[in-house]
Amino acid sequence: MKVAIVGIPESGKTTIFNALTRGKAEVAAYSPTLAPNIGVAKVSDARLSVLEGVFQPKKTVPAEVSYLDITGSIKAFGKEGAGGEFLNYLTTADALLQVVRTFEDDKVPHPEGSIDPKRDMASLDLELAMSDLAIMERRLEKLETSLKGARAAERESYLKEQILLQKIKAELEKDRPIRIQGLAKEELKMLANYQFLTAKPMLVVLNIGEQQIPQASQLEGEISALYPQFAVVALCGKLEMELAQLSDAEARDFREAMGLSKPALDRVIDLSYSLLGLISFFTTVSSELKAWTIPGGTPAPKAAGKIHSDMERGFIRAEVINYSDLESCGNIAEARKRGLLRTEGKNYIIRDGDVVTFLFNV
16 A cells, blocks of 8 residues: 655644654755655554464564655646656555644744644645646547547547546536545546546544644544545644654553554554555465455455466465454364365455465466
8 A cells, every 4th residue: 555645835744754654754844856755664463463373474574555755845746847756656646645734833834824724625635636637638638639530439438538527627626526526436447547636535634733632533523524535633743753763662651641542653554444445364375474455345366466466367266264263263273173264266355354375376
């Protein structure tokens, strides 16, 4: 999973990036020459510890999330030069994480002169929509030209695309992002290659100050009420960045003293998985226990392809046991004895927590 971090200048994007990745990227004022910060976070999954006890692997590999801290200004996206490069980073992301500033700090003046999360979110929404509209307008111009000399077989395809883009464009101009336009699956499939920004799932991180921690749930509720299609979490970026540099034990003790629950990373990942409809399955091959992330509803051959394309192409069957069943049995032998280790075919849909061995032939 790849998540791109966006937000207006001075919102604390890099601070949040460091908190999520345990990174040490320099927290500095915006500069158009800065390259994106790229980091990887390991997905904490308590099930891996239990599975380690069952399989005794030599190596355990948790699932990963890649975070990109986009340093460029949204207003420059889609334009030639740096703006176009930043847009390329965004379009490859599975989801956008918007950092919204709610903290006060006289040393870091807000570009607009005041703290107003709703205004800032509306501003970023507008810029994302403008980027999508620019792409649509260019494509519609090309379609108009292509239709003039198109053959009959091509003409139908071009017309379908033209009608769809015109419909979406009209809604965007009414401040309705693609993600809430209620498009059919076939329409979304037609748009897949465009990677429109307002079609991407959005996770909002409210970057609060330490004094706002007691009001975190209230702030989340207010923004969720305005944007029900977004996943929203409030956290203190500065504090979480500092805690990310401590050992797990030290950070846990500090959180307990502060009355905090999960680390920022775990909360953000949980929301990201839910927002994107993702699940995890596990494999044990060559003494390596590994977690994999896939969309819910993925059939077994497609899940095998996540590991290697040869496994999808030559898929024969899968041996499957769900984590909860394996935990209750304690080991594979007992699971087999109870008939809980199953053989599944090509139509089997992988479930969250499945422990799978894929059999294939190429």
